[in-house]
Amino acid sequence: MLFNSIEFAFFLLIVFLIYWQLKSSGRIQNLLLLAASYVFYGWWDWRFLILLASISTFNYLIGIKIETGRGDWHKKFYLIVGLVINLGVLGFFKYFNFFINGFIDLVALCGYQIQGVAIKVVLPLGISFYTFLSISYILDIYKDQISAERDYPDLLLALSFFPIILAGPIQRPSSLLPQIKSARKFEYTHAVDGMRQILWGLFVKIVIADNISPFVDQVFSNYPTLNGSTLFVGALFYTIQIYADFSGYSHIAIGTASLLGFRLMQNFKTPYYARDIVDFWKRWHISLTTWFRDYLFLPVSFSISWRIKTDKVLLIRTDLFIYIIASLLTWFLTGLWHGANYTFLIWGLLHGLMLILYRIQAKPRKRILKKLKITNDNIWLLITEGLLTFFFIVITWVIFRSESVHASFAYIQRMLSSSLFTSPGDLPLKEIVFAMLFLLAEFVKRHKSHLLQFNASDGLLIRWGIYVCLVVVILFFGGSARQFIYFQF
Amino acid sequence: MKTLVLKFSLFIMICITLITGLLYVSNILIDNNKSRILSINQDTYLVFAGNSTVECSVDDRLINHSINIAQAGEAYLYSYAKIKALLEENPQIKNVFISYSYADLLLEKEMTWLLDDYFMVEKVRNYHYLLDRQERAFLVKSNPAAYFNGVLKSVIVNFEIAARSFSKKGASNSIPSFGGYKRLDRDKLSEDPGPETGKDENVLQSKTQIKYLRLISQLCGQHSVRLVLLNPPKHQSYNDNVNPGIRQLWLDVRNSLPSDSLLDLSGFLLPDSCFGDLSHLNYKGAMVFSHHLNEILFSNPGGNFNEIN
Numbered sequence: 001m002l003f004n005s006i007e008f009a010f011f012l013l014i015v016f017l018i019y020w021q022l023k024s025s026g027r028i029q030n031l032l033l034l035a036a037s038y039v040f041y042g043w044w045d046w047r048f049l050i051l052l053a054s055i056s057t058f059n060y061l062i063g064i065k066i067e068t069g070r071g072d073w074h075k076k077f078y079l080i081v082g083l084v085i086n087l088g089v090l091g092f093f094k095y096f097n098f099f100i101n102g103f104i105d106l107v108a109l110c111g112y113q114i115q116g117v118a119i120k121v122v123l124p125l126g127i128s129f130y131t132f133l134s135i136s137y138i139l140d141i142y143k144d145q146i147s148a149e150r151d152y153p154d155l156l157l158a159l160s161f162f163p164i165i166l167a168g169p170i171q172r173p174s175s176l177l178p179q180i181k182s183a184r185k186f187e188y189t190h191a192v193d194g195m196r197q198i199l200w201g202l203f204v205k206i207v208i209a210d211n212i213s214p215f216v217d218q219v220f221s222n223y224p225t226l227n228g229s230t231l232f233v234g235a236l237f238y239t240i241q242i243y244a245d246f247s248g249y250s251h252i253a254i255g256t257a258s259l260l261g262f263r264l265m266q267n268f269k270t271p272y273y274a275r276d277i278v279d280f281w282k283r284w285h286i287s288l289t290t291w292f293r294d295y296l297f298l299p300v301s302f303s304i305s306w307r308i309k310t311d312k313v314l315l316i317r318t319d320l321f322i323y324i325i326a327s328l329l330t331w332f333l334t335g336l337w338h339g340a341n342y343t344f345l346i347w348g349l350l351h352g353l354m355l356i357l358y359r360i361q362a363k364p365r366k367r368i369l370k371k372l373k374i375t376n377d378n379i380w381l382l383i384t385e386g387l388l389t390f391f392f393i394v395i396t397w398v399i400f401r402s403e404s405v406h407a408s409f410a411y412i413q414r415m416l417s418s419s420l421f422t423s424p425g426d427l428p429l430k431e432i433v434f435a436m437l438f439l440l441a442e443f444v445k446r447h448k449s450h451l452l453q454f455n456a457s458d459g460l461l462i463r464w465g466i467y468v469c470l471v472v473v474i475l476f477f478g479g480s481a482r483q484f485i486y487f488q489f
Numbered sequence: 490m491k492t493l494v495l496k497f498s499l500f501i502m503i504c505i506t507l508i509t510g511l512l513y514v515s516n517i518l519i520d521n522n523k524s525r526i527l528s529i530n531q532d533t534y535l536v537f538a539g540n541s542t543v544e545c546s547v548d549d550r551l552i553n554h555s556i557n558i559a560q561a562g563e564a565y566l567y568s569y570a571k572i573k574a575l576l577e578e579n580p581q582i583k584n585v586f587i588s589y590s591y592a593d594l595l596l597e598k599e600m601t602w603l604l605d606d607y608f609m610v611e612k613v614r615n616y617h618y619l620l621d622r623q624e625r626a627f628l629v630k631s632n633p634a635a636y637f638n639g640v641l642k643s644v645i646v647n648f649e650i651a652a653r654s655f656s657k658k659g660a661s662n663s664i665p666s667f668g669g670y671k672r673l674d675r676d677k678l679s680e681d682p683g684p685e686t687g688k689d690e691n692v693l694q695s696k697t698q699i700k701y702l703r704l705i706s707q708l709c710g711q712h713s714v715r716l717v718l719l720n721p722p723k724h725q726s727y728n729d730n731v732n733p734g735i736r737q738l739w740l741d742v743r744n745s746l747p748s749d750s751l752l753d754l755s756g757f758l759l760p761d762s763c764f765g766d767l768s769h770l771n772y773k774g775a776m777v778f779s780h781h782l783n784e785i786l787f788s789n790p791g792g793n794f795n796e797i798n
Contacts (some may be wrong), residue, residue, distance in 0.1 A: 006634055020490050142770045185490050197499070225675065464500070470510075471504045480607045 001043040002483065011040065011256045016259055021255045033161065033260065034153050040162035040233045041126070048124040051089070058085060059134045061153070063148035072097055075142060081136040090131040098340030126166040128337055133159050137173040139295055148318055163256040167249050167484055169267040169287035174353035176262070184261030194258025196452035196467075199252030203470045208438050210479030211431045212237045213468045220401055223411045228420030231411060233399045233427060240435045242397060243272065245485045246285070251450055252328050270446040272393070272439070275385050277354045280393065288337075292301045292330050301326040320377040323359055327352045338400075343408055347400040354392060430477070498671055508641065515647035516661040519618045529556055529662050534581050535786070537719070538568045538668075539588025539606065540602070545673045546770040547586075549662070551779035553787055554745045559588060560615075560668030564602040565701035566627070567612050572618040572705055576712045585700070586752070589718035590768065591731050591739050594702075598697035604685040606635040613639025614646050615666045627697075672772045673765035692734035699742055706746050716749040722757040722778055727767035757781065 015036045022028045042049045062082040069075040091099075107113075137159070140146045149155040157180055158173040188335070219226060219234030250267035257264045267287050274280035283287050305321045315323040328349065335348020371430050374381055395412060402408035445451045454463050508636045519526070533556050537547045541561035549557040558571055565587075572585055592598060602608050609632050613620075617640055620628070650665045657663075709716040743751050763774030770778055 017494075188490075188493060191490075191493055195493075220673070461638075464503075468501065468504055470505060472507065475508060476645050478638075478642075480610055 001040055003249060003256075004210075006204060007043070011036075012256060012259070019260060020186055023184070023186065026181075028478075029184065030157055030180055031153055034157045036164040037157065037160040037169075041160060041165055044125050045122075046215075051124055051127075052130065052160055055086070055130065055134060055158070056156045057152075058082075059137055059159065060149065060152055060155045063138055063141050064150070066138060068468050078460040079138060081141045083135065086134050086138075090127060093121055093123055093127055095336075095340045097461075111188045113117055129168050129170060130159055130165055132170050132288075133173060136170075136291065136295060140172070140174045146177070149177060151181075158363050159383050160258070163253040163262075164264065167246070167253070167255065168285075169250055169265050170291050171264050172291070173285065175265075179262050186261065190261070190263075191259050193453070196454075197258065197450050199257030199470055200450050200452045200465060201248045201255060203248075203474055204251065204438070205243045205248030205484070206478035207473050208434055209241050209248060209436060210430075211477070212241040212244070213479060215428050215431060216241050218400075220403075220411070222236060223407070223414060226414075228415045229422055229424040230427075231415035232420060233424050235394050235411075235415060237431070237435070238393050238401050239272070239397050240438070242269070242485055244438065249484045255487055263431065267442065269449075270442050272390060273386065273443060274381055274389055276484070277351070277358050277392065281351070281355070288334070292334055296333065297330045299324050312400040320359070321333050324356050327356050331355070342405045343399050343402055344409075346405060348427050350396050350399070387421060391489075410440050433456075434477075493559075494672045511644050512640070513759060514621075514715040515545065515651070516618065520649040522651055522654045523618075524554060524578050525657065527574050529575070529664070531581055533567070533579075533662055534583040535586065536572065536575060536582055536584070537586045538717070539565075540564060540593065541589075541671070541720060541769060542590045542721045542752050543588040544668060544671045545568060545765060546700075546778050546784065548670045548672075548775045548779040549773075550606060550670070551776065556662045557670045558668045561671070562602045562608050563609050563612070563668065564608075565593075565698050565705060566603060566624055567616050567619075567768045569701045569705050569708065570616055570621070571778065573708055576708065576714060577632045580712075582712075582714055584717060585705070586717045587705060587721040588745070589702075589720050589739075589751070590723070590755070591720075591735050592768075593697050594694055594734070594738055594742055595697045596693035599697050603695075603697060604631050605746055606632065606638075609635035609641040610642060614642035617643040618650075647702045671774070672775070673769060674772060675765045676771060677761065678715045681772075692738055693737055697708055702742065703746070706749050710748060716746075718743060718746070718749055718751045719754045720751070720755045722759055722770060722774065723755045724761070724764050725758075728755055754778070777787075 001011060013221055017030070019029055019032055022032060038049055038052075041052060048288050059082065062085075064079055066075050066082065071079050122187070137146075137155075141148050144280065149158070155173070156177045161171070161176065162170055216234055216238045219231060219237070224229055226232040247268040254264045254266070265287055267285060269283040269286070271280050271283035274283050301322050304325060305318070308318050308322070311318055315326070331348040331352025332345065333348070333352070335345040338344040338348070369376065369381075398415070399405070399408040441451055445453070452466070533554050535545050535552065535555035537549065537555060537557040539559045539560055539561045542558035542560070543557065544561055544563075547555075547557045547559070549555045558575070560567075568587060576582055576585075609628065613628065614621075614638055617625075646666055653665045654655065664697075698779075706716050759770070759774050759777060763770055763777060765771035765774075
């Protein structure tokens with residue numbers, strides 16, 4: 001069931017109406033949400049409900065074991081078991097084919113041929129997301145940040161809550177469980193804000209992302225025959241498409257949760273207006289970035305820093321050395337999290353390297369600016385740095401989108417050839433207009449969490465006029481329904 | 490919560506009213522201008538219709554007195570609606586050439602060209618104003634969500650068509666959103682595996698495709714227009730690999746239409762560089778083939794049109 005489908009509209013309406021009729025009992029509300037979440041997930045393939053229920057049950061039990069474990073050794077043991085099982089399941093479903101093929105290639109390099117390994121493992125939707133929820137749950141228990149949940153249905157709900165199960169935001173159980181356990185009161189303004197977010201999310205997904213998608217597909221599948229300028233437009237369009245697609249999904253997810261009285265974290269903050277790469281990652285897929293920061297980057301950094309007692313390692317300052325190691329590991333795994341393809345690994349590592357470069361140049365940059373008497377908030381500096389960052393992001397999205405590393409390099413090489421300065425072929429004008437308006441609207445409302453957050457002073461007619469216009473544009477100009485890009489991750 | 494539900498209901502009603510109003514206005518605009526939209530030049534009496542095989546192979550600028558209205562992924566149901574509308578507005582039409590390739594009669598084509606979400610939205614968007622009640626009922630029954638999505642999208646197309654018809658001075662061979670020759674630049678012979686649909690006994694025919702092909706035949710008969718089943722050039726390796734069951738189905742259906750002609754040019758020899766893929770000509774192939782077709786049609790000493798028998 002896609003968020004942008006009629007089925008989901010009816011599903012949400014029914015759940016919403018029944019849910020608020022049951023407001024006298026939070027427990028029954030939770031059971032309804034749990035049932036709704038399993039129906040939602042099972043709509044795609046009911047067989048994977050067993051997997052979801054098994055993982056959730058396992059984490060329920062291991063969470064209690066970690067909490068009640070006698071001594072640190074026991075707790076650690078159960079934590080390791082929990083991590084191994086969670087990552088093992090993720091690894092099997094997501095990376096089995098990747099590693100088997102890699103192994104076959106490696107063996108072939110040594111002159112041996114392996115035949116008969118042709119198991120095609122189906123990737124369960126949302127597995128990367130609910131595995132990360134599970135991992136954060138058991139790690140938080142281990143670190144005594146939360147206590148193990150004893151109410152079985154509540155934990156099942158926290159790990160399968162339908163607005164977020166397929167593609168986030170990765171709302172950790174530490175912040176979702178307290179909301180599940182507390183009584184929820186219907187708040188008119190909160191619900192209206194949720195509906196606005198859903199409307200905006202639908203607009204962004206259906207009108208922007210789905211309309212751009214055919215052109216992007218065409219460019220990426222025919223790149224050897226196209227000139228540099230067309231490829232550049234294709235790369236720019238993909239940059240907009242992936243943002244519109246994923247932020248659209250996040251808006252609908254957050255809005256849906258708001259309708260049910262939940263508050264989820266913001267996942268995007270106009271990332272393409274970031275000044276630098278650090279700023280970009282504070283604005284893009286925030287729930288994933290903060291997850292990796294809290295559960296990988298910081299623990300790895302602390303772990304290394306406790307072991308190194310010297311000021312320098314390999315002629316590099318210790319703090320920088322730690323940053324480099326932790327960053328490379330984090331970004332390697334961030335890339336791998338996105339999928340079993342070398343393109344994602346390279347994409348992740350390039351972002352990691354860029355972040356390292358950013359850190360290295362921070363002090364010299366400050367000195368140079370001081371020497372040139374340019375302040376940090378100089379508008380031209382802001383624009384230049386913003387454009388350079390954006391260009392880097394566009395290039396890395398090409399790698400991310402391409403079928404293979406070879407194809408991505410060939411694409412970039414062709415794009416940056418002299419034909420970049422020739423006239424592009426036929427461009428989709430309507431899509432260009434929509435994309436430009438979208439980016440402009442994002443800029444105008446960049447300080448708000450979404451575009452339809454109105455001020456109290458905005459009149460009813462203006463607000464309703466905008467809502468009606470958006471609905472009409474969605475229905476009349478929407479592209480053909482496509483699955484959300486992040487479902488594949 | 491009551492306030493929210495009430496306001497939301499009101500909002501939905503406003504949207505429905507507005508959308509219905511726009512749909513109504515766009516339909517009125519189209520209906521009032523139908524003859525202006527669909528009138529073609531008086532000296533155009535050959536119509537090429539059907540799917541991408543004709544769309545990419547017949548350059549109507551190179552064939553005297555002709556218009557190409559074929560469009561990629563076009564099921565016979567839509568061709569029927571288009572031809573019907575054209576014949577009603579243009580009595581000068583003498584011949585209709587309809588694409589008749591081996592795979593056109595397969596159930597697989599019905600499932601994609603007719604019933605698939607993407608194709609239905611696109612075709613209904615473009616041709617909704619041409620469809621009769623019977624066709625509309627069939628499409629609604631088959632895929633209601635895609636059909637209504639297409640109807641909504643047709644509003645903008647209708648306004649576009651109406652707007653263009655206002656700027657049109659007299660009849661012309663340019664009918665907005667009606668298909669036409671498509672120049673194919675690509676050269677991807679290796680990417681089209683041909684009509685592989687399993688063994689002979691597994692050839693599944695499309696009853697709807699066959700039904701509408703027959704309706705096109707009847708329609709042409711009623712207007713005293715000759716229908717020619719046109720099988721445009723295919724690559725040799727495509728022809729060699731056509732499943733015998735598919736070929737037999739193709740022949741059987743052709744034989745069931747004795748009053749119509751068959752122009753089977755699938756074996757017309759062209760170099761590899763003339764193919765966009767195994768079953769489609771690229772622009773080079775289209776140029777050679779269109780000249781050839783023009784010669785077939787107008788080869789007599791007076792340069793008059795030769796009836797295809």
